[in-house]
Amino acid sequence: MADNVRNEIVNTLADSNASVSLTITIGNAQIGGSIIRRKDTDEIIFKGAVEKLQLGLGSELKGKTLNIKTRVLDVNDQTNGVVVTYFFQSCIPAATMFDDKVINEGDVFTFDVDFNFN
């Protein structure tokens, strides 16, 4: 079983006065989980399936970088495609989507994304 890794960087603008929450949707009927850590302190904020995870006020996130590593396991025998959507409430862009495909049936694909909050 191979682990394919893709690195991305996304610049995000958060509403300073609003609460920011994150939902990560794993599409194509695949299975996935995410590890979220603060890049400056390497502190792990959350591990697992992410749904409406509260990240704090936009002003608290300004100038910080969140590293999100999402691993997707190919369990769909109809497609090798993997697609992940990161939805940040009260941010622009609100949603960022990445798609790719595993090389072999049953492989894991990792999206390693740095979200810079400006």
Place this chain on the structure above:
Amino acid sequence: MLVIGFTTITAWTQSFNLKPQELSIPTSPGLVLMDKSPASIEKPTNPKALSISVLNLFLGGAVEFTPYWLKNKPKLTFEDYQRKKIPFLQTLAFSVATFRTDTSSTLGGGFRTQFFRCYAKEVTDSILLIKAKLVELLVEDELNTDEISKWKNKLLDLKLKPTFNVELAGAYLGYAGPNKKITPQRSGFWLNVRWSPFKVPFSAVGLFRYTNDIAKRLENGLETSYLDYGLNISYDEEEFNLALEYVYRTDLEAKVHYDRLALVANYQLSDMIIVVASLGKDFAEVNNVLTLIGVKFGLSKEKANL
């Protein structure tokens, strides 16, 4: 495993015209009517690859694709798909094959789909528990690929056995001679209804098939079409399985009926030896009893890589 079969036939007076497994939905309906196997089957997973595969068909080849999955589905989660009772679009697959010679072309096309499926609550709960386990493993600092593979295989085993499902398939075969005009040759339609209770090594499959050999009608004016019904009930344990199969055939043109009944048992004596026994009645009205006892030997467990 390399297998040599050794059988002793104690009574055989008529070869079987139809085996119940022929009533089952074929994997690639568009190819099965051809009586030929393509060297390879292309399975494009995006529109660009599909268009290339279709162009290649003009030179002879085979392609199989599921249109729904040619495009990503970002909002379709694992749970949503698992709970879908009518995955008609998600499982609708088309197969097309062409064979060409200097003077003729044969074209086969078909489709198959799962019209309805449902899982017992215990199965769904087990699937979701395994899913949660896999998510835990995926967010470990280091990936434990052996554990992931183990749980993934358990998940796939459960997913492949809905408690109840209905599948449909259809196929058509055409032939074009030197004048390039396509004439119909054969067509077929299959319907399978399967019931597999959870944690019980038992399953029942209702089988239905309609076939029409159009070429024969065009040759000699005799229409040939059959309506076949079958039922397969099987009991499967790790070393032993038993299957009872019944097929009822109606020749729609001659307006006659036939039936066939067979009991088949397999018992695994060891890793390399399986004993097989069959007892049944063929379609013919006389001299139609078949009994068969055999032993299958495996010579090697190793897989040869070419």
